[in-house]
Amino acid sequence: MDKSRKLLDKLFARGREFLGVEYPILGGAMSWISEAQLVSTISNEGGFGVLAGGNMPIDLFKDEITRTLDKTDKPFGINLISIAPNFRKQLDHVLDIEFPFIIFAGGLPPRDAITRVKQTSSKMLCFAPTVGIAKRLIKLGVDALIIEGHEAGGHIGPVSTAVLAEQILPHAKEVPVFVAGGVGSGLLMIHYLMMGASGVQLGTRFAVAEESIAHPNFKQAFIKAASKDAMPTAQFDPRVPVIPVRSITNEGVKDFTTLQLGLIAQMERGTMTPREAGEKLEEFWIGGLRKAVIDGDIEHGSLMAGQSVGLVTEVISVKEVISDLIEQGIQEADRILGLVDIHD
Numbered sequence: 001m002d003k004s005r006k007l008l009d010k011l012f013a014r015g016r017e018f019l020g021v022e023y024p025i026l027g028g029a030m031s032w033i034s035e036a037q038l039v040s041t042i043s044n045e046g047g048f049g050v051l052a053g054g055n056m057p058i059d060l061f062k063d064e065i066t067r068t069l070d071k072t073d074k075p076f077g078i079n080l081i082s083i084a085p086n087f088r089k090q091l092d093h094v095l096d097i098e099f100p101f102i103i104f105a106g107g108l109p110p111r112d113a114i115t116r117v118k119q120t121s122s123k124m125l126c127f128a129p130t131v132g133i134a135k136r137l138i139k140l141g142v143d144a145l146i147i148e149g150h151e152a153g154g155h156i157g158p159v160s161t162a163v164l165a166e167q168i169l170p171h172a173k174e175v176p177v178f179v180a181g182g183v184g185s186g187l188l189m190i191h192y193l194m195m196g197a198s199g200v201q202l203g204t205r206f207a208v209a210e211e212s213i214a215h216p217n218f219k220q221a222f223i224k225a226a227s228k229d230a231m232p233t234a235q236f237d238p239r240v241p242v243i244p245v246r247s248i249t250n251e252g253v254k255d256f257t258t259l260q261l262g263l264i265a266q267m268e269r270g271t272m273t274p275r276e277a278g279e280k281l282e283e284f285w286i287g288g289l290r291k292a293v294i295d296g297d298i299e300h301g302s303l304m305a306g307q308s309v310g311l312v313t314e315v316i317s318v319k320e321v322i323s324d325l326i327e328q329g330i331q332e333a334d335r336i337l338g339l340v341d342i343h344d
């Protein structure tokens with residue numbers, strides 16, 4: 001076991017140093033869920049919490065940062081969605097206070113946002129849903145990548161985490177790379193680390209943690225769901241691109257389909273532009289997530305969840321989620337080292 005622990009320790013080294021935490025395990029930002037309590041708990045337990053800027057009005061956003069700073073003196077990140085209405089105000093604020101870690105979501109961040117972050121001491125992490133975007137982001141000078149695959153919960157890219165890992169991990173040596181999407185246990189975590197990842201990011205498992213403020217109905221829906229229940233939304237008209245959202249199928253998903261078809265009909269009549277239709281679709285999911293997470297309406301709200309929801313069997317604390325990941329990682333390392341008979 002000693003060798004396995006040492007191996008995991010070595011594999012964690014780069015991510016640990018970059019993030020300044022004991023375990024380079026990120027609690028991925030989840031709108032409405034990743035607030036002060038969950039974020040600070042993840043960081044206090046040695047992981048790296050990420051506050052979700054989401055659609056938060058600026059005053060609430062500032063308060064949430066202050067509340068989190070009151071609950072932890074450990075590092076955490078702030079996630080900004082570049083297509084969210086309050087993105088600019090949120091960005092101005094995090095740059096004003098030179099917040100140490102900024103994570104851009106929602107597609108390639110605007111050029112000027114990258115330039116402005118680079119003029120500060122803040123580190124910038126960006127999502128790479130394809131190998132092409134990963135290369136561009138490295139050229140643009142981001143400090144780290146989060147490669148997020150199709151298995152993840154919430155807005156998803158087109159490529160599976162496994163294939164992204166194969167394409168990117170062996171080559172992207174310039175910056176630390178964290179892997180997100182489908183990581184539900186330490187088993188997969190250690191394999192991505194061995195492939196060259198500096199750490200992993202989990203959302204779905206942390207959404208159900210004891211300290212998550214998500215409504216009990218939301219957590220129970222996750223516990224009941226199988227991996228196959230977490231499906232991406234469909235797109236019906238290329239003029240209104242839908243960034244697919246992976247969520248547990250419910251009445252809300254059907255409502256989204258109806259809305260989409262209705263907007264397409266309005267476009268046909270000339271009473272709506274594709275841009276307006278796209279914005280309406282984005283709004284639907286933002287409001288829909290709140291309905292499920294806060295109000296507990298698991299039929300009509302959005303139950304964003306990754307395929308790893310099939311690995312969620314009970315509500316456990318953040319501390320247990322993290323220690324399970326570590327122990328499972330060590331056990332898997334032990335099994336591998338045993339195969340080549342160098343096990344002590």
Ligand SMILES: Cc1cc2nc3c(=O)[nH]c(=O)nc-3n(C[C@H](O)[C@H](O)[C@H](O)COP(=O)(O)O)c2cc1C
Nearest residue numbers: 028029030031105152153154181182203204304306
């Ligand atoms: C309910 C929910 C909400 C999410 N909201 C956001 C968000 O606001 N910003 C973001 O960058 N990612 C968001 N994500 C993605 C997570 O941060 C994380 O990358 C993803 O959940 C990892 O995959 P996993 O679900 O398989 O663990 C969300 C995921 C879930 C499940």
